[in-house]
Amino acid sequence: MIICIGAGPGDIGYLPQRSAELIRNADVVAGFNAVVNVVQALIPQSAEVVLMGYRDQVAQLDKVAQLHHAGKKCVVVFMGDIHFSGFQYLERVERACGHPVDTIPGISSAQILASRAKVCFDETTFITFHRRGDLTPFKRHLVHVLEDQRNAIVIPCPWDEARSFMPWHIAAYLLENGIPAQQPVEVWEHLTQAEAQWRGTLAECAHQRFSDMSIMLIRTMNPIPSQIEPPPEAQ
Template sequence: MIICIGAGPGDLDYLPQGSARLIREADVVAGFDAVVNLVRPLIAPEAEIVTMGYRDQVAKLDTVAAAHHAGQRCVVVFMGDIHFSGFQYLERVERACGHPVETRPGISSAQVLASKARVCFDETTFITFHRRGDLEPFKQHLVHALADTRNAIIIPRPWDFMPRDIAAWLLDQGVPATQPVEVWEHLTGAEAQWQGQLADCRQEFSDMSIMLIRSLAPMPSQIEPTP
């Protein structure tokens, strides 16, 4: 058994009960350091813990795959939801194992932000730049979403495309400088929020940030009029 689990946005209160049970029952629990530290209180004392970083993730996942093929119950934990910004990591897990693996979704920071900021996903485009490779198609998708008067929830890329970089790039593409922007940090912890316009988003934020760009023309309510 090997299962990939979305561990939520940084607080165990957001971890589904079924996922918590699988972590408790696992012989091997693996993942990036920060995510493993989040679920560490759930890991059985006798379980093997395999932590990794960007540089050694391929080798460490080979170790986990070997344990899986030897019949051990293995869990790989992801921050947030696997299918929001962890899809490349999932591909690496499956490459190591040599076959598709079971996944358990989790709560993402985008879902928490939508709740706190009161935006509807039907009227919002979600884009993650937290990935390796060419960002250009995703950048253009963001421009088109804003042109279509949709909100945009954006996960930045920590090493080179943070909120101020995103704002500067959008301004260069002709996106209005008055577009309302919010940047939230540590959504489930000691959260901080910045609000302003696109032209004013010039400061640095931590890599635990998520960005909301609100539509300039919010969709009106479509419920029945008040009697």
């Protein structure tokens, strides 16, 4: 068995019970160092832990695949939810194993942000730049989302200095592409951990600096009015 699980946004309290059970019964637990640290308390002493980073992930996943094919119960942990920013990592797992693998979703920072900021996903588009490859189509999509008067929850790209797309880069790009300078923006850092929040305008965001553990909410300037029934008239 090999299964990939979303470990949540950084607080083990958000880990799904099914995922916790799989970790407790695993022969092998694998993932990036920071993600494995989140679930460390659940890993049995008998389990083999396979840690990795961006540079050695392919080689380390090959090792996990070998253990899987040898009959070990393997769990690969992802930060947040697998299908929000982890799909390329999932592709690497499946390439190493040579077949599709089962997944269990987790709570993502985007879901936590929606809860903290009281925005509805029906009226909000989620876009992640935390990916390898050409970011241009996703940048254009973000412009269209805001032009369509929707909220946008955005995960920046922090880990490659040559192509980083952090909140200040995102703000500058949007301003260059006609999004109003007064568009309201929030940047939240270390959700579910040492949370910090910043609120301002797109123009102000272009001059701010935030940590790698950041997520943005760009609010529409024309919120959709409530469509529930009107309140009862006062007697």
